[in-house]
Amino acid sequence: MRCADKYEEAKTEITAIYHENKGRYGYRRITTTLHNRGIHLNHKTVQRLMRQLELACRVRIKKYRSYKGEVGKIAPNLLNRNFYAEKPNQKWVTDVTEFSLFGQKLYLSPILDLHNGYLVSYTIFD
Numbered sequence: 479m480r481c482a483d484k485y486e487e488a489k490t491e492i493t494a495i496y497h498e499n500k501g502r503y504g505y506r507r508i509t510t511t512l513h514n515r516g517i518h519l520n521h522k523t524v525q526r527l528m529r530q531l532e533l534a535c536r537v538r539i540k541k542y543r544s545y546k547g548e549v550g551k552i553a554p555n556l557l558n559r560n561f562y563a564e565k566p567n568q569k570w571v572t573d574v575t576e577f578s579l580f581g582q583k584l585y586l587s588p589i590l591d592l593h594n595g596y597l598v599s600y601t602i603f604d
Contacts, residue, residue: 488517489527496533504535563593570598 483489495511496503503511505525512519519527528534563569569592577584588600 485523485527488512488519488524489531491515491517492524492527493531493533496528501533501536502538561592563591566591566593568593 491512492508495508499507505521505528508528509519509521509524512524557569557571561569561571570589571592572587572589575586577586582604584602584604586600586602589598590596591598
């Protein structure tokens with residue numbers, strides 16, 4: 479005849495805490511919650527009991543959000559998509575392009591004349 483399980487009450491509390499928090503609590507947080515409820519167990523015991531009950535913490539996957547809001551100043555739209563210039567040196571444009579070479583990021587910033595598309599100057603920086 480088997481003797482009664484001495485952790486029966488703890489197992490029911492662990493299962494209740496686990497399901498109350500939608501499976502997002504691991505053994506550390508369950509141990510703290512058990513201490514708050516008056517059941518004092520070692521964290522290793524809680525971890526072993528959770529393994530016996532086949533309860534594992536499900537980590538929420540955080541979605542990647544690259545949007546950081548309006549960072550810096552927005553330049554006024556002076557060209558209004560008119561990328562043609564009547565004379566040289568009337569309209570110059572620039573942009574920054576990122577390159578990843580040999581594990582290092584390099585940035586290229588060319589200055590173009592819109593009259594003929596010639597490269598006036600450029601800067602490479604890291």
